[in-house]
Amino acid sequence: MPSKATTPACAIWTQTGGRLLLDLSGDWLSGGSIPEIRGKTPDQAPTRYSTENLGEFDSTLPAFILAHLRSLEKPMGGDAGEQPKPSLEGLPPNLLGLMELALAVPEESDARAKPAKPSEIRKLGKRSLAVWASILSVAEFTGQSMLALGRFFIGRARFRSQDFWVTLQDCGAAALPIVTLINFLIGSILAFVGNVQLASFGASLYVADLVAIAMVREMGVVMTAIIMSGRTGAAFAAHLGSMNANQEIDALRTFGFNPFDFLVLPRLLALVLMMPILTLYANLVGILGGMLVGAAVGIPPLLYWNETLAALSLTTASLGVIKSFFFGAIIATSGCLQGMRSGNSSAAVGQATTRAVVASITAVIVLDSGFAAIFTVLDI
Amino acid sequence: MSDPQANPAPPTKITVRDLTMTYGAFVVMRDLNFEIVEKDIFVIMGPSGCGKSTLLRHLIGLQEPTKGTILYGDEDFTATDPSERTGFIRRFGVMYQTGALWSSLTLAENIALPLEEYSKLTPKAIRDLVSYKLSLVGLSGYEDYYPAQISGGMNKRAGIARAMALDPEILFLDEPGAGLDPLSSRRLDDLILSLRDSLGSTVVIVTHELASIFAIANNSIFLDTATRTQGATGNPVELRDHSENPAVRLFLRRGEDSELATSNLS
Ligand SMILES: Nc1ncnc2c1ncn2[C@@H]1O[C@H](COP(=O)(O)OP(=O)(O)O)[C@@H](O)[C@H]1O
Numbered sequence: 049m050p051s052k053a054t055t056p057a058c059a060i061w062t063q064t065g066g067r068l069l070l071d072l073s074g075d076w077l078s079g080g081s082i083p084e085i086r087g088k089t090p091d092q093a094p095t096r097y098s099t100e101n102l103g104e105f106d107s108t109l110p111a112f113i114l115a116h117l118r119s120l121e122k123p124m125g126g127d128a129g130e131q132p133k134p135s136l137e138g139l140p141p142n143l144l145g146l147m148e149l150a151l152a153v154p155e156e157s158d159a160r161a162k163p164a165k166p167s168e169i170r171k172l173g174k175r176s177l178a179v180w181a182s183i184l185s186v187a188e189f190t191g192q193s194m195l196a197l198g199r200f201f202i203g204r205a206r207f208r209s210q211d212f213w214v215t216l217q218d219c220g221a222a223a224l225p226i227v228t229l230i231n232f233l234i235g236s237i238l239a240f241v242g243n244v245q246l247a248s249f250g251a252s253l254y255v256a257d258l259v260a261i262a263m264v265r266e267m268g269v270v271m272t273a274i275i276m277s278g279r280t281g282a283a284f285a286a287h288l289g290s291m292n293a294n295q296e297i298d299a300l301r302t303f304g305f306n307p308f309d310f311l312v313l314p315r316l317l318a319l320v321l322m323m324p325i326l327t328l329y330a331n332l333v334g335i336l337g338g339m340l341v342g343a344a345v346g347i348p349p350l351l352y353w354n355e356t357l358a359a360l361s362l363t364t365a366s367l368g369v370i371k372s373f374f375f376g377a378i379i380a381t382s383g384c385l386q387g388m389r390s391g392n393s394s395a396a397v398g399q400a401t402t403r404a405v406v407a408s409i410t411a412v413i414v415l416d417s418g419f420a421a422i423f424t425v426l427d428i
Numbered sequence: 429m430s431d432p433q434a435n436p437a438p439p440t441k442i443t444v445r446d447l448t449m450t451y452g453a454f455v456v457m458r459d460l461n462f463e464i465v466e467k468d469i470f471v472i473m474g475p476s477g478c479g480k481s482t483l484l485r486h487l488i489g490l491q492e493p494t495k496g497t498i499l500y501g502d503e504d505f506t507a508t509d510p511s512e513r514t515g516f517i518r519r520f521g522v523m524y525q526t527g528a529l530w531s532s533l534t535l536a537e538n539i540a541l542p543l544e545e546y547s548k549l550t551p552k553a554i555r556d557l558v559s560y561k562l563s564l565v566g567l568s569g570y571e572d573y574y575p576a577q578i579s580g581g582m583n584k585r586a587g588i589a590r591a592m593a594l595d596p597e598i599l600f601l602d603e604p605g606a607g608l609d610p611l612s613s614r615r616l617d618d619l620i621l622s623l624r625d626s627l628g629s630t631v632v633i634v635t636h637e638l639a640s641i642f643a644i645a646n647n648s649i650f651l652d653t654a655t656r657t658q659g660a661t662g663n664p665v666e667l668r669d670h671s672e673n674p675a676v677r678l679f680l681r682r683g684e685d686s687e688l689a690t691s692n693l694s
């Protein structure tokens with residue numbers, strides 16, 4: 049609480065002939081009362097200020113005066129040329145200095161100019177154009193990545209091999225713990241749920257078939273792809289996004305390095321290479337999870353294992369692995385795309401990361417249902 | 429080089445004609461016209477936010493002009509497809525306003541990367557070259573530091589060392605002096621002068637450091653925010669004393685413009 053009682057802030061406009069007086073009184077403090085304004089706010093600058101009864105003030109007072117003066121500048125139009133300087137007569141010296149500084153540079157009309165409120169049709173059009181533009185940008189990025197891949201296979205792409213190995217380790221070995229945990233649990237959940245149903249028919253052994261087929265065809269690869277989207281895809285987007293914000297990608301360009309070869313290619317290769325391996329591993333871990341639950345409900349592990357092998361054909365086993373190549377490519381491309389296209393602020397990097405994860409999870413699931421449809425039609 | 433007397437007028441390195449730069453509908457600068465000749469130390473100056481970095485990005489091809497052309501020698505840079513500009517770009521060394529070092533590499537690796545790519549030097553020779561470049565900017569001993577482990581000013585200096593890695597024909601520096609202590613800033617001026625004298629580099633610098641402008645620049649362009657075009661071009665000392673544009677005189681005298689000062693200075 050201020051020790052001294054404050055008097056309420058008050059501004060009074062008085063028009064006498066052609067002259068306009070603004071009488072400021074009381075204490076203009078950000079912690080004080082809301083200023084009371086008497087008289088109609090005129091559309092002209094005061095010719096004189098009167099401050100005999102003005103008490104203490106902080107930035108609220110100059111802000112009030114400036115807002116009024118600025119509101120007069122605007123309707124005159126952007127490049128109306130020199131505007132007469134408003135009179136500041138009567139202001140106390142300490143306030144005069146601040147007001148002169150604030151008025152020294154006229155308001156940037158372009159910087160403030162907001163586009164007129166667009167109509168609904170216009171908004172719709174803009175939005176459709178934006179969707180089209182983003183489709184084009186995805187297509188262009190994919191094309192560029194393919195070209196980079198082509199250059200790699202004819203030995204003309206250049207990147208630091210160290211980048212590749214580091215990424216390979218990061219999306220391979222370093223991802224094992226989480227891949228293990230999730231897939232083990234998924235395998236055991238499948239076994240639990242399956243057992244509840246199958247046990248009532250006395251067909252508990254078929255839990256092994258159910259877990260094996262579900263893991264190998266769908267769950268292993270999809271869960272791994274989701275984990276890798278959240279883990280590695282996000283990391284790609286955040287890393288490339290902050291490189292972009294820090295002009296590091298520009299720096300690559302001006303040294304004649306192709307950012308696609310240099311940044312996207314090692315990440316794409318590493319993930320496309322690691323995804324199938326992770327998927328195979330995930331399948332195995334899921335089956336082990338099912339086996340553990342099976343043992344708990346009375347299926348001997350050896351029997352469970354034999355039943356699993358009998359359930360899986362080579363075709364079934366390879367379906368998940370084939371899908372994993374595509375999922376790896378999608379996750380890497382979407383992470384790198386969002387990172388490279390990110391804006392240059394820390395908030396933009398955050399948004400890019402979010403977009404990368406959302407886009408790659410969506411694409412993985414959509415593509416997986418596509419695969420399911422194709423495999424059904426082909427009867428595999 | 430072999431015949432020093434001949435050819436008194438040095439060849440034009442960069443010619444900018446009617447350059448207009450925009451971000452969407454926002455016009456940053458319009459109708460810029462200037463030339464940079466060989467061995468110039470050319471300063472781009474103007475209030476902050478006027479478009480100096482944007483102009484630099486146009487000169488090195490990171491942004492495409494809305495209108496106008498940029499020539500390097502007689503070759504049209506703007507008409508060349510961005511993917512076929514490697515020939516131009518190999519002649520550039522660029523230091524960005526933030527330093528823009530590659531954050532996952534140490535300072536030494538940052539400078540070594542272009543050398544490994546474009547030279548046939550042995551690893552030992554590259555290491556020696558890296559230490560030499562780092563000591564030129566007063567950072568010897570910092571080879572194994574990562575950019576995040578050194579201060580902003582040091583990042584800038586390391587950025588200059590990286591820009592010099594390939595002994596470029598044209599060095600572009602975006603506010604190299606901002607954020608440097610007075611001694612480092614002075615050393616930087618000396619470094620730029622010696623680069624020009626020993627390697628014959630042309631240097632294009634964005635800067636507002638008046639002391640440094642008057643000490644090293646022999647040519648300049650002033651970008652005027654009020655008119656959104658160039659306020660003046662020429663030698664900064666002459667601009668300060670004789671420019672017809674009051675905005676230029678004010679800028680070069682830190683806002684202290686008076687007729688009295690004019691007569692005293694000349
Ligand atoms: N990416 C961008 N998008 C839109 N406007 C920008 C962007 N970058 C810079 N600007 C605007 O362009 C102007 C010039 O910026 P810049 O070239 O960075 O100025 P400076 O002279 O300080 O280097 C500023 O007014 C800024 O608001």
Ligand SMILES: [Mg+2]
Nearest residue numbers: 480481482525
């Ligand atoms: Mg700048």
